[in-house]
Amino acid sequence: MNRPRCISVMPREKLIQFGALGWLLLLGGMALAGPYGVLAWGENLSLLEKRQEQIKELKQERVRLQNLVTLLDPHHVDPDLSTELLRRDLNVAHPDEYILDLPER
Numbered sequence: 360m361n362r363p364r365c366i367s368v369m370p371r372e373k374l375i376q377f378g379a380l381g382w383l384l385l386l387g388g389m390a391l392a393g394p395y396g397v398l399a400w401g402e403n404l405s406l407l408e409k410r411q412e413q414i415k416e417l418k419q420e421r422v423r424l425q426n427l428v429t430l431l432d433p434h435h436v437d438p439d440l441s442t443e444l445l446r447r448d449l450n451v452a453h454p455d456e457y458i459l460d461l462p463e464r
Contacts, residue, residue, distance in 0.1 A: 392398050430437040446452045 390396050395403075427440075430440045446456075
């Protein structure tokens with residue numbers, strides 16, 4: 360009577376062992392090739408550098424736009440800038456006039 364019980368326990372233990380082994384292999388594979396694994400580390404670093412460059416460019420653009428906002432303050436507008444913007448945007452320059460565009464930085 361003990362013998363059939365021992366035989367029925369063995370496949371169950373093996374099934375648990377194979378399940379645990381499968382789980383460990385899955386975790387190992389994810390640690391190696393998953394989205395946050397070792398192989399993706401270099402790609403994540405290059406993406407981080409690219410994002411930092413974009414942030415730097417956006418900060419420079421923000422400073423430039425803040426300067427324009429300051430010059431176009433409704434209480435004290437820079438006359439040269441307002442004339443330049445009006446002539447450029449409304450296209451009201453005389454044929455013999457030259458309009459210098461704002462430099463893009």
